Amino acid sequence: MTEAKQNPKQPSNAKDAPPSNTEKDPSDWITGDEPMTGAQASYLKTLSEEAKEEFDANLSKAEASRRIDALQEKTGRGK
Template sequence: MSDDDAMLGSPEPEPQGGLDRDPDDWVTGNEPMTAAQRSYLDTLAREAGEELPADLTKAEASRHIDRLQGKSGRLTEGSDS
């Protein structure tokens, strides 16, 4: 199959667009976290006064980001408009 024939997605729709998929179910969840995850997680961990291992997987990083966002209130700041 050439790059011109490559396909993305799925022939079947995914419920809720896959937005609530558990990180353990991610195809790439066992790969090392991305640079963006690493940077954001470093910021969140510093704000929370926590230290985390630098060799997290994408799935592990995602879970820590979700947890630390809840602690920091970053998702709720400025949302009362």
């Protein structure tokens, strides 16, 4: 029987996987102070309309991310 060799650069299972970089706290973002992206603005506008709340077009990327999370919670969308 041949034993399979493990690639040392790849984790053997999910438990050994490095932490994900896809869900960082917005306060830790290097570009968090930049203006929100077009995609953020579009989604935030939609969520704001659904939640019947004011849309603020002057939010930073980090502020927009936190606002999206709050409005998703309020509207039942997303996560």
